[in-house]
Amino acid sequence: MALRVNIAGLGTVGASLLQLLEGGQREGLAVSGISARSRSRDRGVDLSPYAWSDDPVSLAQADDAEVFVELIGGEDGVAKAAIETALRSGKHVVTANKALIAKHGLALAQLAEEMGVALRFEAAVAGGVPVVSGLRTGLSGSKILRLQGVLNGTCNFILAAMEGGASYADALAEAQRLGFAEADPSFDVGGIDAAQKLAILAAHAFGAMPPLTAIDPRGIDQVTPGDLSAARELGLRMKLVAAVSRTDDGLAARVAPALVPITSALDIGGGSENIVVVDAEPLGRVAFSGPGAGGGPTASAVLSDLTAISRGALGPAFGHPASSIDAAPKVAPDASPVPHFIRVLVEDRPGVLAGLTDILGRAEISIETIRQGPASQGEPGVELVLTTHASSTETHERAAAEIGKLEAVLAKPSVYPILSKD
């Protein structure tokens, strides 16, 4: 007998999901009812076979389905109310709503376990990349040590456009024009989206879900085209990298722009591609990559959850019982020693370099390469570009702040970690 499915929210993902299910690609599933804001909007799908509901919460408790799919969005409000209602009514729930899962996932997982139903959200992280199921199943035999990812397509797009010479403002405007960035872009460019995804992955990988306030994400809005072209000359490319690892004392997390060697695993394309790299013991390093956004990939991930439920995979939402997941782990900034890139705009006069290397020396940061060259268009002075040997980001940032106070320094120095292959 087919598992009956109610779907709330018929934007790009919901419409793609209806197309996939109509396409008969998957047996064992049948859509019963649907709900969306507008009944009349043309979505390229015939809605007439399905019962229409104006109210997602009513649809969530309707008796004509065993599964409720939430594609409304928003971390609270009607999405949350509908999911809670569905779970309380004993229905399995599938959602693509990362903001909601990052904020309320543990409480909802607890509710799902109490009711003996499944809560699944493969689509909430990295779109079509099957990393959530990978952590739940294929990697369950290894102890995960670290997880790094490039998880935000908007940042990929903006950084690639800036590498092509655009200013941050122009790149952002272009991303907005093409629909890759929201009118309020802070969620993406500020690193909040990546931090939410990282929290969800950490709960699977470590049984500890860092609250967003503990991750302290940095965004890409301070990155300049001059930084990117200087990095490029060193064979490095900028990505917004999210990383979390287990420490003796909780978790270490980083959501910040970082430089990765061109041709390294993390140097993925400038589009919506996402990648997650997992280091585990005794497994070694495993990577998952693919389309992180878009209606088709996301709907495909939702469908994989529906298929899993139809096959009876009703295990706990985060792979571990919700009660066993630490909801408030200690989270420290990633203090692992890595090389860094420092770029400073300075007046072209004697003694500047001496002042700078003196500060680095006192911070016990040792320099690997140093280069002086012309500044980029529109920038004052000349640029000094340094790469350093491994030390913590905090140490580097403290030193950079001191460097910024030198009289000959014309702008706040740029400091980025360089994440090499190892």
Place this chain on the structure above:
Amino acid sequence: MALRVNIAGLGTVGASLLQLLEGGQREGLAVSGISARSRSRDRGVDLSPYAWSDDPVSLAQADDAEVFVELIGGEDGVAKAAIETALRSGKHVVTANKALIAKHGLALAQLAEEMGVALRFEAAVAGGVPVVSGLRTGLSGSKILRLQGVLNGTCNFILAAMEGGASYADALAEAQRLGFAEADPSFDVGGIDAAQKLAILAAHAFGAMPPLTAIDPRGIDQVTPGDLSAARELGLRMKLVAAVSRTDDGLAARVAPALVPITSALDIGGGSENIVVVDAEPLGRVAFSGPGAGGGPTASAVLSDLTAISRGALGPAFGHPASSIDAAPKVAPDASPVPHFIRVLVEDRPGVLAGLTDILGRAEISIETIRQGPASQGEPGVELVLTTHASSTETHERAAAEIGKLEAVLAKPSVYPILSKD
């Protein structure tokens, strides 16, 4: 209550598995009995807590466990007898034995289904890379169109050594010395190992399992250092690529050396790293990469199967009921049009190029680039290196055979497909 596990075969993988389980990394599992050829060999693990059996088949039907793990190896013989006995005794089976699964997997899956038990083999393909579970779960929402992989670490190693200047014979000898290749290397270098893995993946992806005889694998034993250095000048690197796709008339398969652009997804390292790239609709392209061999990664994959079983994931072995899997699909060589690399050693005299381009023209193969240069050390004549526009491998090979008959041609021409990013 812990799931009790009997393990037959205590080589590298078995010993690593015992270490992992002793390490207490996984709850819910407890080893009962073990069996191996030698009881006294030092494996770095204390065997005293486990019941010893000299006979794997007895162990397979012993009542003190719910799961039997087969790590003996060999496509027939005692491994097969033990697995059949375990399944018939109503025990779940986990194995890392790709040769056995490629040959007898469908019949064993059928038996497992009849007995209502699980048969799982994540470790049989790509070692620690969770591609089997990825196909079973995370990608189950998409229609898979094509699957490509670099699946043999021995070939990776030999090709990398040859790119560094070694002859095929020296590279093979070094691989044997380091334990990366067997005394009889034909299984790896002849492409049989990769073909077995491909057949297992195809059964998951397409519900059709090509018999090995239908795949007709090519190995790397005809590759020369001259081919590799000429390819390298074009930004290309050689890999043994296994690929299978769905056609209107069955499957199209390729297991053969192919050239991939340096920095493309398939251009993975020269060690035991494996990668599987899946193209699916509407998902797009997803890649899984990681360690394809080694005791730790393989044991980790076995453990992920054990964990899945302990969580109740008892679905059909290949993701589809065994009776629904086509055991004898039509398999054609991959005829998709792709660019090719052709290298010909010729006498340096007028008219040679005209004869060669005439043959290509009649075959309707159009040339993209052509370069003449000195042959590599130890080779006669000069080399002509061509890249062509997309056409089938068969067309190219027929033309190359004709070229080989030209009087001025000094050796059998080399022809390899170039697999680009798309």
